Amino acid sequence: MPELPTHWLRDNCPCAECRDPRSGQKLFQIADLPEDLVVSAQCEMNGNLEVLWSDGHRSRYPLGWLTEAGDGDGRTEADKRLWVAADFRRGLPEAEWEAYLADPAEQAAVLTAVRRSGFAVLRGVPAVERQVLRVAGSFGFVRVTNYGELFDVRVEPDPNNLAFTSVAITPHTDNPYRDPVPTLQLLHCLENSATGGDSGLVDGFGAAAVLREEAPADFAVLTRTPVPFVFRDHGAELRADRPLIDVDPLGRIREVRFNNRSIGTLRGSREELDAFYAAYRRFAAVTLRPELQLTFRLDPGDCLVLDNTRLLHARTAFRQDGRRHLQGCYADLDSLTSTLAVLHRRTAALDAIAELFAGEGAGEYLGEAVTMAEHMLQAAAAAEAAGAAPQLVAAALLHDVGHFQGALRGRDLMQGQDSRHGDSGADWLAQWFGPEVTEPVRLHVAAKRYLCAVEPGYRERLSEASEYTLMVQGGPMDDAQAAAFAALPGAADAVAVRRWDDQAKAAGAAAPDFEHYRTLLASLMR
Amino acid sequence: MPELPTHWLRDNCPCAECRDPRSGQKLFQIADLPEDLVVSAQCEMNGNLEVLWSDGHRSRYPLGWLTEAGDGDGRTEADKRLWVAADFRRGLPEAEWEAYLADPAEQAAVLTAVRRSGFAVLRGVPAVERQVLRVAGSFGFVRVTNYGELFDVRVEPDPNNLAFTSVAITPHTDNPYRDPVPTLQLLHCLENSATGGDSGLVDGFGAAAVLREEAPADFAVLTRTPVPFVFRDHGAELRADRPLIDVDPLGRIREVRFNNRSIGTLRGSREELDAFYAAYRRFAAVTLRPELQLTFRLDPGDCLVLDNTRLLHARTAFRQDGRRHLQGCYADLDSLTSTLAVLHRRTAALDAIAELFAGEGAGEYLGEAVTMAEHMLQAAAAAEAAGAAPQLVAAALLHDVGHFQGALRGRDLMQGQDSRHGDSGADWLAQWFGPEVTEPVRLHVAAKRYLCAVEPGYRERLSEASEYTLMVQGGPMDDAQAAAFAALPGAADAVAVRRWDDQAKAAGAAAPDFEHYRTLLASLMR
Numbered sequence A, B: 001m002p003e004l005p006t007h008w009l010r011d012n013c014p015c016a017e018c019r020d021p022r023s024g025q026k027l028f029q030i031a032d033l034p035e036d037l038v039v040s041a042q043c044e045m046n047g048n049l050e051v052l053w054s055d056g057h058r059s060r061y062p063l064g065w066l067t068e069a070g071d072g073d074g075r076t077e078a079d080k081r082l083w084v085a086a087d088f089r090r091g092l093p094e095a096e097w098e099a100y101l102a103d104p105a106e107q108a109a110v111l112t113a114v115r116r117s118g119f120a121v122l123r124g125v126p127a128v129e130r131q132v133l134r135v136a137g138s139f140g141f142v143r144v145t146n147y148g149e150l151f152d153v154r155v156e157p158d159p160n161n162l163a164f165t166s167v168a169i170t171p172h173t174d175n176p177y178r179d180p181v182p183t184l185q186l187l188h189c190l191e192n193s194a195t196g197g198d199s200g201l202v203d204g205f206g207a208a209a210v211l212r213e214e215a216p217a218d219f220a221v222l223t224r225t226p227v228p229f230v231f232r233d234h235g236a237e238l239r240a241d242r243p244l245i246d247v248d249p250l251g252r253i254r255e256v257r258f259n260n261r262s263i264g265t266l267r268g269s270r271e272e273l274d275a276f277y278a279a280y281r282r283f284a285a286v287t288l289r290p291e292l293q294l295t296f297r298l299d300p301g302d303c304l305v306l307d308n309t310r311l312l313h314a315r316t317a318f319r320q321d322g323r324r325h326l327q328g329c330y331a332d333l334d335s336l337t338s339t340l341a342v343l344h345r346r347t348a349a350l351d352a353i354a355e356l357f358a359g360e361g362a363g364e365y366l367g368e369a370v371t372m373a374e375h376m377l378q379a380a381a382a383a384e385a386a387g388a389a390p391q392l393v394a395a396a397l398l399h400d401v402g403h404f405q406g407a408l409r410g411r412d413l414m415q416g417q418d419s420r421h422g423d424s425g426a427d428w429l430a431q432w433f434g435p436e437v438t439e440p441v442r443l444h445v446a447a448k449r450y451l452c453a454v455e456p457g458y459r460e461r462l463s464e465a466s467e468y469t470l471m472v473q474g475g476p477m478d479d480a481q482a483a484a485f486a487a488l489p490g491a492a493d494a495v496a497v498r499r500w501d502d503q504a505k506a507a508g509a510a511a512p513d514f515e516h517y518r519t520l521l522a523s524l525m526r
Helices: A006-011 A097-102 A104-117 A131-137 A204-214 A216-224 A270-287 A333-358 A372-385 A390-398 A421-429 A435-454 A464-472 A479-486 A491-503 A514-524 B006-011 B097-102 B104-116 B131-137 B204-214 B216-224 B270-287 B333-358 B372-385 B390-398 B421-429 B435-454 B464-472 B479-486 B491-503 B514-524
Strands: A039-045 A048-053 A058-062 A094-096 A119-123 A151-155 A169-172 A184-192 A199-203 A227-232 A237-242 A245-247 A253-256 A294-296 A303-307 A311-315 A324-331 B039-045 B048-053 B058-062 B094-096 B119-123 B151-155 B169-172 B184-192 B199-203 B227-233 B236-242 B245-247 B253-256 B294-296 B303-307 B311-315 B324-331
Touching: A006 A058, A006 B270, A094 A097, A094 A104, A097 A104, A097 A119, A104 A119, A104 A303, A104 A333, A131 A184, A131 A303, A131 A324, A169 A199, A199 A204, A204 A216, A204 A253, A204 A270, A204 A311, A216 A245, A216 A270, A237 B333, A270 B006, A303 A311, A333 A372, A333 A514, A333 B236, A372 A390, A372 A491, A372 A514, A390 A435, A390 A491, A390 A514, A421 A435, A435 A464, A435 A479, A435 A491, B006 B058, B094 B097, B094 B104, B097 B104, B097 B119, B104 B119, B104 B303, B104 B333, B131 B184, B131 B303, B131 B324, B169 B199, B199 B204, B204 B216, B204 B253, B204 B270, B204 B311, B216 B245, B216 B270, B303 B311, B333 B372, B333 B514, B372 B390, B372 B491, B372 B514, B390 B435, B390 B491, B390 B514, B421 B435, B435 B464, B435 B479, B435 B491
Parallel strands: A094 A119, B094 B119
Antiparallel strands: A039 A048, A048 A058, A119 A303, A151 A324, A169 A311, A184 A303, A184 A324, A199 A294, A199 A311, A227 A237, A245 A253, B039 B048, B048 B058, B119 B303, B151 B324, B169 B311, B184 B303, B184 B324, B199 B294, B199 B311, B227 B236, B245 B253
């Protein structure tokens, strides 16, 4: 073990005293650590490095963690797929709005495209005003500006001058005079019957990389010159002094601002100004190269989402022979990235549940004629057949997840000890699901004890195993217990799940597999 | 005239063909300028540099503009007043909420304090939930985050443990794991009856400057090391890799992020990590120096507004012997700065109008017994005495502003030519006022012609000068004109202003001075 950086190591102590286990936020201050802190003793044990510190604290680090390579925040060129127009010959990164809403995998693909390629197109977003705000809300928060919550880009046909050509708008980023600049832009097409008026995109990181390759001195000038971007109208007066190409402390491209229209008066020596203008003009020429211009048409219902710190967007000229109406708004990349990470967490959770069904789920179910997985899938199918609400289908599907040892380390109910598998399953599921799913799971055992108490003939219909476990679980409720149970807000749902549970022990009965329920489960995850 | 940088000069051509006169946005693309562009001829004339370009374009630059020093966007240390706690011995930058709302000068002072010192306190903001959003809305837009539109910082008294001390929170910036980070934070105190729980502020730019002075190598390490700030909870997973001290391309401090709790695992060589941790700990120690800690108590109704890219905020320990409830939200500096610029524009406009009253206003008024200023002030006083709405008081006060030559270059009505002073005054006022003020001004001449037509005896009561100008202005309306006038939406307001105008020609009559109307005018400015 090579000698490790002392304060770094201690600052990263993962113990619950040093870090909140849920949020990962540190519970001490860096200045609290003694200046003369040293490692008093260390040893490797069971795949961990155990450290005793000179102030008496003990830390345990997984050996693998010590040598992990760092990842980044995904915002520099290092984590992007730089592109030229030809890269999208076979199609744009796109998805149908309904599929995006229903399927987390589809949503994740779209958000990943925005992060990696800088844009994606959603198709079939209802061509109705203000829907663009709904799109923004699906992954983040709208950034309100002086243009309002949203803005309209609208041209009405001019019957007097059908030949009039509205000029092209060359590639640019929006709101460069804002700091912080809105990092995402959304453009939702409501109407586009004009001739022309197509949308263009240029990868600004790609263009900057071309400039660095062809004219490194010009690239350097643009990274080190703060340019005054200005905007002034009746109600606003904005200014931000930022370089055209911003690099991180390691020199990696991190942000491009490019907007001819709003560059104010730069000041400097004649040499500085000549050097800047030569570099600026060269960069502008690169952004205009045809091979970098990706051009496509937005049709009504299309919503373009683009990274405004990276992509330049443009509009081709058009004739005012029809209506063209886009609605746009701004939002931010940090929340989009967060949403994507949470989606990945959910996908990982669903994968873990699917693995339980396929693995341990194939094991026997308390001596019944079905496996655990078959039992739970049959219960879900019964709920679906009964037209149950999605949360109850999910509860039926997952009601016995507390029996899975790998996930829950419960004890074996059939050994005569109540593993409280309703509680342990509900607690585990609460990582992802709300009480509408977890509480019927928690109460499905109590529901059996309740039904035995209040419904004549119910107990007699229980399977042999279920009759055995009834006693381990406390037997039928007494009158007071039954009344208390019936008064619980979730009692009816729990009883419903219980009945599907009881029906789901038929050897060989057909039922959909776990994947059938993935979208339903995903839609219920918090 | 030394040789000027060619493309810089041309890019800054102020002509209406090159720049939208209102927004200052450029109307050409930088790549449109010929590569081989040169100045064909230039000469100085009437304080301007006149340039003929090789492509035939002509430009005219004020000589003073050519050598102006540039200003910045106000976001670096160069435009800040760095401070230590003792600088506020005589009081914090603060204002009463009501005064802030009513008086643009008071609002400008508060916003200037936030820009220069990094914070200000508003007193007497109603201690009611969600008022903090109103404060943010007074200068900008709320930035919504995963914490919602606003967040609560709340402690309830714990009757079982009055001695319990809620720990101090050391100085930090908020949301460092967001990029873009919210650049402003607001904290509104609703209740604070706990013992302790005072607020602390540290000037992070000041602390960084101290570090640069005492340990330049450490300062440099902190500016060039992107630090992973991370946050993870049920619904969010945020990460931003940013240096603790961010400098602009010229090396000036521009942003400080400091939050022990949310620094994740930095990766690097042992030497890099040791160097970073030594610098980080030294910077942390600087931020904790007592002379840098400004401590004060927020009482119910106080709202602290602070620059979250610069100031570190802290909370002293407190006993849970009472309630403490703050509501906070985030917003952004760019809009605050814009609001301040617009306020300054309004102040400049009011100053310009005041100057007209004091200067040209002292001149004779078409041969009447009062000066122009006396006439307009008397008209406003008559409107006020009649209980008129503020916009009509303003219209009465400003109705003859079209007579002022300096402002409007109108021709002299008394030379027998209609200067259309109603129109020219209204157009000039439309820079700052809406139609509720400008339209009665525009129509007050028409109102005279209308009243002459429809009101028996009105014309006979006109002053001699007014009778003379009536003829220049077109004489009494005919029936069709009068009917059309009466149908205008603003006719009644214009007639009201006209009557106060007619009353306002009494030599020596007392009337408030222009300053009396400044707040009223300011409240009507757009």
